[in-house]
Amino acid sequence: MTTAIIIGSGIGGLATAIRLARQGISVAVYESAEKAGGKVSQLHFDGFRFDAGPSLLTLPELVHELLDDDLRFPIRKLDVITKYFYPDGTQLSAFSNVEKFSAEVGQKLDIPSSKVVNYLKKAAKVYELTSDLFIFGSFHRIKTLMNLKSLRTLIHFRHLQALNTLHEYNRQELSDGRLVQLFDRYATYNGSNPYETPATLSVISHLEHNLGAFIPEDGMFQITDSLYQQALRLGVKFHFSQPVRKVDAANGKVSGVIIDTGFVAADIVVSDIDIHRFYSSLLPDKKRLARITKEERSSSALIFYWGMKGVFPELDIHNIFFSSDYQDEFEHLFEKKKIYNDPTVYVYISSKYNRSDAPEGCENWFVMINAPADTGQNWDELIAQSRKNILEKLERMLGKKLSESIVSEQILSPPDIFKQTGSVNGSLYGSSSNSRYASFNRHANFRRDINGLYFVGGSVHPGGGIPLCLSSANIVDGLVKEQLQKRPK
Ligand SMILES: Cc1cc2nc3c(=O)[nH]c(=O)nc-3n(C[C@H](O)[C@H](O)[C@H](O)COP(=O)(O)OP(=O)(O)OC[C@H]3O[C@@H](n4cnc5c(N)ncnc54)[C@H](O)[C@@H]3O)c2cc1C
Structure with missing residues (x-):
């Protein structure tokens, strides 16, 4: 029986595990974290539940096509995709109906x-x-x-x-x-x-x-949780808290991976980890790493998860409070590598539709601003300053005091994103698309010179975001099928 090892159980890794298992391949997933899902995770504290990473889904059919009927879950199409608040006082609801x-x-x-x-x-x-x-x-x-x-x-x-x-x-x-x-x-x-x-x-x-913005009824984590259940049902073996240290490849062929307890052989190895990290440590390759490093990293995020006492009817599920000088904000993020003092603030409140995400009379605010990729900034200082700036801004734009309403808090910074998911510099989407060649320069889903080695996830073709990661898994599925068909019987 053909064997495959998937490195990482982010959404790309889970989708690949399901697809390869359906091809009849024996699949094992090695994951350095204690659980599956990667960036699509959730937090529970003080009676609140938060989606920790992604908060909006497009092309939901790409998730459902991977699941057996009974594992499919209700996904709600949003009537108002986002409510926008402008510095001049304009408020605009972006309805999904054009x-x-x-x-x-x-x-x-x-x-x-x-x-x-x-x-x-x-x-x-x-x-x-x-x-x-x-x-x-x-x-x-x-x-x-x-x-x-x-x-x-x-x-x-x-x-x-x-x-x-x-x-x-x-x-x-x-x-x-x-x-x-x-x-x-x-x-x-x-x-x-x-x-x-x-x-x-x-x-x-x-x-x-045009196609719609969606949200699973029980939160974004339902996506990776269902994919994990589906993979288990198909016989995929998960090994948590077991990072892959090296990939073994010689003579144009992959032969397996090295974990802390030794060598594990496989006919196919699929990496779902940041491609930068792959070439800096799992299969060191200076030339390829230099090519990847040349591409500008995508931005990161600074997130405050606030348990809020009170209900705020002026807000929708997804809210944006724009900065007054967007160009200056992006210059700070990408050129000066700093957080802007008047940042665009995104507030996502899943308890608006799922009441069980917050205690009675409370709301769960996921408050996110764009942050530069981590290049060693003083994050303690930036977090303290940003918290102050965000609160002042929201209080000004909403015309109400908010600081006393925060009854619980957790914070996610770019270095935390790196620690939790291995995304180099805490970038959310691998390299950015800040050049017209970015799509062409993204790493392919395969290696022409190493048979059996494949790549999925947000840092390789076609790019970051849930639908694109799912698409990368579909592409790899097709490539593996071709490889197996070509193999001498
Ligand atoms: C804050 C935030 C908000 C976002 N918002 C959205 C959104 O609204 N909509 C959207 O579509 N997308 C959004 N994204 C992007 C989306 O979450 C990612 O593109 C996608 O989840 C990445 O999946 P992946 O397959 O690349 O794997 P990742 O999620 O990056 O997971 C990689 C996995 O590999 C594991 N790993 C790393 N190194 C090793 C190793 N050596 N051995 C074994 N395992 C290893 C990690 O622990 C991790 O579990 C957001 C991301 C973040 C962080």
């Missing part, structure tokens, strides 16, 4: 509603042209590049806006600064800078607005 959203924009921002409708139509076109090649296919393979659809993408290259930055494109299409800021924000969905990332990233707004 007509309703564009009417809201027309009313609150005094902009013809056709602007938003047209923008989202163009974003849909970019998705249609790029998704098979850049998201669902392995474009590192000649076979993918040479098919008719890929040719069509190249013919329609001008529609992709790959030569403009997202911000330039948004300014040209949307004119109003507040609407530009709203659509610029999608760059942060893969930890990038809207003033540098190519406008092709407008596809993210298509996923959220």
Whole structure:
């Protein structure tokens, strides 16, 4: 029987384990943490429950297609995706229904509603042209590049806006600064800078607005928990608190991994860990590491999990409080590697729909700001300063005192993200997409020169975020099938 070892049980690793087990492969997962899920985790303290990492799901069908019917869970489509608060006092609800959203924009921002409708139509076109090649296919393979659809993408290259930055494109299409800021924000969905990332990233707004934003009824952790249950059902063996130290590969072939207790043989090894860490320690390779290091890291996050006494009807499930100078904020994050003093603040309150996430009369606030990747900043100082700035900002914009309402607190900083998940510099999404070549430079899902070695997860092709990690698992599934078919019987 063919054997496979998966290094890491993040969402990419879990999805790969399920897919390979369904191929009849005997799969073992080695995970350095005590539990499965990686960045998709949850916290419980003082009667509150928090999703610790991701808070919003797009393309939920990519999760459900992995699960047996009885393991599928209710996923709710959000009516209001995000409520936006601007420094000038404007409040805007981004409804998932495009007509309703564009009417809201027309009313609150005094902009013809056709602007938003047209923008989202163009974003849909970019998705249609790029998704098979850049998201669902392995474009590192000649076979993918040479098919008719890929040719069509190249013919329609001008529609992709790959030569403009997202911000330039948004300014040209949307004119109003507040609407530009709203659509610029999608760059942060893969930890990038809207003033540098190519406008092709407008596809993210298509996923959220045209296809929908979702949330599992019992929280985001339900996603990885269900995948874990499914993998167990298929006979996948999990080894927790057992980090893989080295990958063994010689003569163009992988042969297994080394863990603390010795060598474990396998025909196939799939890495779900940060590719930077893979080449710095598991399979040291200076040349490849240098290539990866050349790519700018994606941003990180500083998160305050606040148990709040009181109920705040002016807030929705997802809320954004924008900064007054977005460009300056991104210069701080990516060039100065600092946290901005007037940060854009994201507040996610899952207890708005799942009352059991907070005690009676309370709410669970996940308060997140973008942070630079960790390059050795003084995080104690930055945390104290940011906490003060965030509170002052929210109190000013909501017109109410909040500090006394915080009854419980935990904090997650970029160094914590590294400690908990092995993401180098605490970056949320591996390398950023701050250059027009970023997609092409991402590490492939396979090694041409090492048979049996594969890569999934947010730091390799097609990139970070739950749907893309799930897509990487699907790509690897196909590559392994091909490898096994080619093997002499
Ligand atoms: C705060 C935050 C908010 C986010 N928000 C969203 C969102 O709203 N929507 C969205 O789609 N995405 C979001 N993301 C991104 C998303 O969570 C990630 O892209 C995705 O979960 C990464 O999955 P992965 O497969 O790369 O594995 P990871 O989650 O990175 O897991 C890797 C696993 O490998 C293990 N590991 C590391 N080294 C070893 C070793 N040597 N041996 C064995 N195991 C090892 C780690 O312990 C970890 O469990 C967010 C991420 C964060 C942190």
